[in-house]
Amino acid sequence: MKKIKKIIKKLIISLYKVATNIIPTSKNIILFESNLGRNYSGNPRYIYEKMLEEKLDSKYKFVWIFENTEQNIPGNAIKVKRTRLLYFYYLCIAKMWVFDCRQPYFLIKKKDVVYIQTWHGTPLKKLALDMNVLDMAGNTNVNEYHEQFKRAASIWDYLISPNEYSSEIFKRAFDFKGTILETGYPRNDGLINNDNKEYIKTLKKSLGLPQDKKIILYAPTWRDNEYYKPGKYKFNLALDLELMKKELKDYVVILKSHYLVEHNDDMEKEYEGFIYKYGNEIDIQKLYLVSDLLITDYSSVMFDFSVLKRPMMFYTYDYERYEKELRGFYFDMKEEVPGPIVTNTNQLIKHIKEENLIIEGKYEEFIQKYNSLEDGNSSSRIVNKIKELMQ
Numbered sequence: 018m019k020k021i022k023k024i025i026k027k028l029i030i031s032l033y034k035v036a037t038n039i040i041p042t043s044k045n046i047i048l049f050e051s052n053l054g055r056n057y058s059g060n061p062r063y064i065y066e067k068m069l070e071e072k073l074d075s076k077y078k079f080v081w082i083f084e085n086t087e088q089n090i091p092g093n094a095i096k097v098k099r100t101r102l103l104y105f106y107y108l109c110i111a112k113m114w115v116f117d118c119r120q121p122y123f124l125i126k127k128k129d130v131v132y133i134q135t136w137h138g139t140p141l142k143k144l145a146l147d148m149n150v151l152d153m154a155g156n157t158n159v160n161e162y163h164e165q166f167k168r169a170a171s172i173w174d175y176l177i178s179p180n181e182y183s184s185e186i187f188k189r190a191f192d193f194k195g196t197i198l199e200t201g202y203p204r205n206d207g208l209i210n211n212d213n214k215e216y217i218k219t220l221k222k223s224l225g226l227p228q229d230k231k232i233i234l235y236a237p238t239w240r241d242n243e244y245y246k247p248g249k250y251k252f253n254l255a256l257d258l259e260l261m262k263k264e265l266k267d268y269v270v271i272l273k274s275h276y277l278v279e280h281n282d283d284m285e286k287e288y289e290g291f292i293y294k295y296g297n298e299i300d301i302q303k304l305y306l307v308s309d310l311l312i313t314d315y316s317s318v319m320f321d322f323s324v325l326k327r328p329m330m331f332y333t334y335d336y337e338r339y340e341k342e343l344r345g346f347y348f349d350m351k352e353e354v355p356g357p358i359v360t361n362t363n364q365l366i367k368h369i370k371e372e373n374l375i376i377e378g379k380y381e382e383f384i385q386k387y388n389s390l391e392d393g394n395s396s397s398r399i400v401n402k403i404k405e406l407m408q
Contacts, residue, residue, distance in 0.1 A: 026100065029043075030123045033105040037125045042330065045407070048111040050082040052118060052137075053100040056297040057081070057090050059117045060177060063203035064403070068089065080107045086343050088298075103191035112407060119169040126172040131406050134173040135203070138317030139183050139387055142188040142238070142344040149345070167192045167387050173398045177202065177399065180318070180387050186347060200398040201390030207302050207385035208324045209393035222296065226293060227269060231302075233369075234308035236273045236301065237332070238316035257362035258284070262291045264366045268291060273304055288381070310374065312365065315339060315346070320387050328374035329356040332365060355380035 047068075051059040065079065084175060086096040097103040100121075108114075108124065108157065117135045126132055134308060143149075145166040151159040170191040178184040179202045187193055211217075220230055235256065254272070261270065272284070272294045284292055295304065303325045305311075308310035311322045311329045320330055331354050333339075340346055355376050357368045370372060 023172045028336060029100075029102065029105060033109065033123070034125060036105070036109050037127060039297050040106075042112055042127060042129050043110045043165060044112050045076065046078045046080060046107065046111040047113045047115060047407075048080045048082065048107055049094070050099075050114075050116045050118075052297065054082045054084040055081075056300070057088050058204075058297075058300040058389055059137055060203045060399075061115045062252070062300065063206055063396045064115055064135070065094070066399045067203070067206075068403070071400065073400075073404075080111065082107075100176070113403065115403075118164065122165070122168070124172070131174050132172055133175045133177065133198075134170075135151075135177045135399075136187070139179050139320035140186050140190070140347055141317060141319070141350070142315050142339075142346055144186065145307075146192055147186070147345075147347075148192040148390065175402070179205075180390060182386060198399065198402060199390065201388075201392065201395035202321070203396035203399055204302055205321055205324050205391045206393050206396050207389075208305060208321070209391065211306060212325060217306055220303055224293075224295070224299070224303065224307065225269075226307055230269045231267055231309045232307055233265075233268050233310045233312060234304050234322075235270055235312045235332075236304075236316055236318045237314045254284070256332070256365075258288055259361050260289060266368060268369070271295065271304055271308065273301055310369070315344070315350075323355070323380070323384055324369065324388050324391050326380070326384065329354070330368060330374060331356060331358045332360075333358055334360045337358075353379070353383065355383045 049061045049065050051061045052059065065081075068074070068077070068079070074092055074094075079092065081088075081090060081094045082095050082099050083096055084099050088096065090096070095107075097107055112130060114126070114130065114132045115135060116132070117137045146161070146163050148159060151162050163202050170193050173191075173193065174195050175198050176187055176191070176193055176195060178187055178197050178199045181199065184197045184199050187197065218228065221232075225234060258270070261268075269290070270292050272292060284294065302321075305318075305322050305325060308322075309327060311318065311327070312332050313319050313322075313329065314331060314333050319331075322329060331350065333350065336350070356374055357364075357376075359365045359368065
């Protein structure tokens with residue numbers, strides 16, 4: 018059966034390559050995708066919703082790519098299943114692509130198609146061509162990985178950047194020759210525009226979260242060498258949840274893993290009322306808004322969450338290994354991050370109880386360096402650019 022599926026896929030890709038040279042581009046179709054079709058989130062989501070707000074669905078035809086087309090989204094966008102016939106058809110005819118991840122090797126971008134790569138984070142851990150070692154789901158050939166990334170980025174016309182720091186890294190790490198749109202991230206507009214008590218109260222209710230507890234969001238990144246198979250990484254929880262439940266009675270914990278990570282446990286049942294887990298169907302921006310404290314490690318969630326100016330902690334139990342064997346970093350976390358760095362659960366609990374969580378001077382510096390463009394209007398800036406490019 019697998020062999021037959023592979024043959025069919027190869028046939029479809031071959032037909033797609035032929036069709037690309039025959040089928041003309043439609044001038045009003047915009048194609049969106051986030052997290053490789055896994056969910057409705059990220060920068061593409063907020064760009065799309067700003068376009069709906071401006072009633073641009075009367076002027077343009079919107080198409081969303083999903084792994085599961087049952088995904089609920091606002092507006093009347095067409096939903097197509099990834100790697101199926103309609104997916105290839107709209108790749109052939111869409112005037113614009115708005116994606117936030119690298120795309121499959123077989124994509125062909127015609128000369129009259131505009132590709133806006135929104136990306137999905139501010140870099141702390143090294144990216145792409147800046148990676149000197151590689152142990153990613155069994156792939157250890159760093160030169161091959163570099164070439165794959167260069168090919169993928171070579172068709173990007175525009176790349177969204179949240180700040181000057183990121184722009185410089187993106188140009189080098191992606192070997193990007195197109196135009197940087199240094200606008201801030203559209204996905205962070207909601208953090209600024211919806212940071213009020215009534216909205217957050219309603220959001221907590223919709224997520225089934227208690228109103229009378231403080232909420233900790235634990236959102237670690239993935240480990241390149243801990244995986245089930247390529248593209249499916251393990252969730253390695255290095256926290257002592259039993260101890261946290263015992264000591265932090267005024268808190269509950271949201272566990273939110275990276276979209277590439279798969280859960281294989283019944284943790285939520287075991288710690289019912291203390292642990293809450295949400296999958297890829299929940300946009301992490303909602304979880305930021307309901308959380309009083311973020312615990313992360315080397316994830317770019319730190320940059321987004323800091324827009325809210327709320328406390329953060331950094332649980333870096335494998336710092337040396339991650340830095341030397343897996344990815345490496347663009348800056349010294351110990352010097353820059355605006356919250357306590359801890360390596361075990363006891364230290365973490367101690368800081369939470371003492372409410373010793375914000376390093377005042379560092380937090381202001383952090384926000385100024387990474388979030389100076391986050392003013393709630395990033396989506397508007399990108400939509401204005403899209404309207405200009407679609408003319």
